[in-house]
Amino acid sequence: MSAIGEGLLEALRLVVRGDAELFAIAGRTLLVSGTATALAMLVGTPLGYLLGRARFPARTLILAAAGTGMGLPPVVAGLVIWLLLVRSGPFGGLDLIYTKQAMIVAQFVIALPLVTAFTAAAIQALPPRLPDLLTVLGAGRARAFWLLAREARLGLLAAVIAGFGAVVSEVGASMAVGGNLAGDTRVLTTAIVTETSRAANERAIAYGLVLLAMAFAVVIVLTVVQQRGAR
Amino acid sequence: MEARLEGVAFSYGDRPALETGDLRFAAGRVTALLGPNGSGKSTLLRLLAGLERPRRGRVLLDGRPAPAARAAVAYAFQEAVFLSGTLRANLDLALRLRGLPAAARRARLQEAAAACGVARLLDRPAARLSGGEAQRANLARALSLRAPLTLLDEPLAGFDERGRARLLAELPDLLRRFAATVVLVTHDREEALRLAADVVILREGRVCAAGERRAVFAAPPDPETAAFLGYALVPADGGLAAVAPGALRPGPGDFTLALRVEEVVDLLSGVEVAGRVGGERVAAVFPPDAPAPARGDRVVVGAPAAAVVAFPAPG
Numbered sequence: 176m177s178a179i180g181e182g183l184l185e186a187l188r189l190v191v192r193g194d195a196e197l198f199a200i201a202g203r204t205l206l207v208s209g210t211a212t213a214l215a216m217l218v219g220t221p222l223g224y225l226l227g228r229a230r231f232p233a234r235t236l237i238l239a240a241a242g243t244g245m246g247l248p249p250v251v252a253g254l255v256i257w258l259l260l261v262r263s264g265p266f267g268g269l270d271l272i273y274t275k276q277a278m279i280v281a282q283f284v285i286a287l288p289l290v291t292a293f294t295a296a297a298i299q300a301l302p303p304r305l306p307d308l309l310t311v312l313g314a315g316r317a318r319a320f321w322l323l324a325r326e327a328r329l330g331l332l333a334a335v336i337a338g339f340g341a342v343v344s345e346v347g348a349s350m351a352v353g354g355n356l357a358g359d360t361r362v363l364t365t366a367i368v369t370e371t372s373r374a375a376n377e378r379a380i381a382y383g384l385v386l387l388a389m390a391f392a393v394v395i396v397l398t399v400v401q402q403r404g405a406r
Numbered sequence: 407m408e409a410r411l412e413g414v415a416f417s418y419g420d421r422p423a424l425e426t427g428d429l430r431f432a433a434g435r436v437t438a439l440l441g442p443n444g445s446g447k448s449t450l451l452r453l454l455a456g457l458e459r460p461r462r463g464r465v466l467l468d469g470r471p472a473p474a475a476r477a478a479v480a481y482a483f484q485e486a487v488f489l490s491g492t493l494r495a496n497l498d499l500a501l502r503l504r505g506l507p508a509a510a511r512r513a514r515l516q517e518a519a520a521a522c523g524v525a526r527l528l529d530r531p532a533a534r535l536s537g538g539e540a541q542r543a544n545l546a547r548a549l550s551l552r553a554p555l556t557l558l559d560e561p562l563a564g565f566d567e568r569g570r571a572r573l574l575a576e577l578p579d580l581l582r583r584f585a586a587t588v589v590l591v592t593h594d595r596e597e598a599l600r601l602a603a604d605v606v607i608l609r610e611g612r613v614c615a616a617g618e619r620r621a622v623f624a625a626p627p628d629p630e631t632a633a634f635l636g637y638a639l640v641p642a643d644g645g646l647a648a649v650a651p652g653a654l655r656p657g658p659g660d661f662t663l664a665l666r667v668e669e670v671v672d673l674l675s676g677v678e679v680a681g682r683v684g685g686e687r688v689a690a691v692f693p694p695d696a697p698a699p700a701r702g703d704r705v706v707v708g709a710p711a712a713a714v715v716a717f718p719a720p721g
Binding site for chain 1: 455476485489499500
């Protein structure tokens with residue numbers, strides 16, 4: 176039987192058996208990537224909204240930086256965060272290196288430009304008179320933000336999908352700042368690397384399939400919500 | 407509500423867009439802002455709505471700065487924009503943002519929608535309205551607010567000819583019922599005459615004429631304004647004479663012209679006979695029962711003195 180077929184069977188066996196390690200790694204992956212994406216939404220959505228609506232001198236520069244950040248190799252983001260959090264680094268005192276928190280920070284850095292740029296594009300794609308209309312009707316800033324975000328929800332959900340997709344699948348940053356510690360900072364992507372290096376291909380494939388299934392499940396939920404909004 | 411601009415100047419970046427000096431929109435009257443494209447009409451409306459701040463001067467609504475008095479303003483933009491959802495939800499949101507309770511909102515919404523002819527469209531998604539329907543819905547939203555100051559940017563744009571004629575006939579009554587002070591933008595002389603009591607004529611960001619419509623239309627201050635208002639400019643006594651549109655009739659008058667006929671157009675209600683005087687196209691309408699001249703004929707046409715404005719040669 177092919178390695179993929181065996182991997183599929185192994186994945187099925189692990190899931191059916193309720194393999195503790197698999198479920199722990201998958202849960203940790205969801206926790207780290209989900210938290211990083213949520214934080215990126217929390218910062219990136221208002222920032223993208225501001226970039227989409229306001230006109231200020233540094234706007235183009237920030238948009239260009241967000242655009243560049245969309246192509247940022249995760250390993251580079253990991254390296255920068257590692258340099259900041261390592262014991263001898265400027266934030267070494269926080270004692271975060273090789274923790275899940277450090278991985279969340281690194282993944283936040285990866286997701287933020289994606290969420291910001293997608294949000295800015297979604298807000299800019301709205302009819303240009305819409306913000307004026309809400310202003311004239313008397314919507315305050317918070318109300319206008321909410322109403323415009325609701326109008327741009329298709330683009331905003333695309334931002335979540337892009338952000339989550341990028342961080343759940345990255346390996347370089349998690350390896351650099353998390354250290355791939357078994358039972359602590361090992362996530363599905365770093366576990367795949369570990370199992371492959373041990374020549375445990377079936378388990379690596381099983382982890383890969385679980386990662387794919389998990390990403391697909393999250394994205395399908397978001398897509399269903401998004402497409403309901405499109406009706 | 408009285409709207410007043412005091413020494414207002416406005417620029418888009420480095421490009422000057424408007425310089426109005428002092429301008430007053432009297433309470434309870436309908437004023438048309440008339441001017442060619444790019445003359446600053448919509449910019450003036452945005453200043454009144456508090457959407458733009460003047461570079462110099464003040465915009466006051468009943469003595470309060472325009473942005474602070476925004477709750478007193480209803481604004482129908484030239485392009486009808488709606489949020490997603492039904493037309494009812496859109497109209498309701500506008501009233502909700504003005505703080506009206508649910509029962510008042512329902513009544514206002516229904517009344518304005520019925521008056522503007524969109525009541526049957528209330529449960530349709532606003533995004534699926536046709537051009538004319540969307541423009542009527544846009545108007546209904548602004549009028550439902552019953553604001554002390556209503557701003558309408560080209561309310562008749564986006565209609566076919568029949569739809570435009572219908573709304574043009576309905577608008578005076580709608581404005582009487584739902585609006586107090588109205589400032590509307592148009593580049594159409596007929597719309598201004600039918601809808602407004604006062605007229606402000608703008609050209610290249612400056613006010614050329616302002617006042618009661620009859621006074622403004624009867625006495626354009628310069629040849630350019632006269633030409634914009636449809637006057638025919640012909641050389642006379644070393645200067646120019648501006649003849650009001652539709653004033654020329656067959657036969658001599660207080661102001662008489664001889665024309666070599668270049669065009670004859672049967673308009674059913676009359677025959678338009680046109681020729682050129684000093685390079686300017688001049689047209690007179692002959693009654694349908696009068697013998698119509700042919701191309702190449704020479705005809706004499708005249709206008710009463712009240713329909714002619716003389717502009718002496720400069721210097």
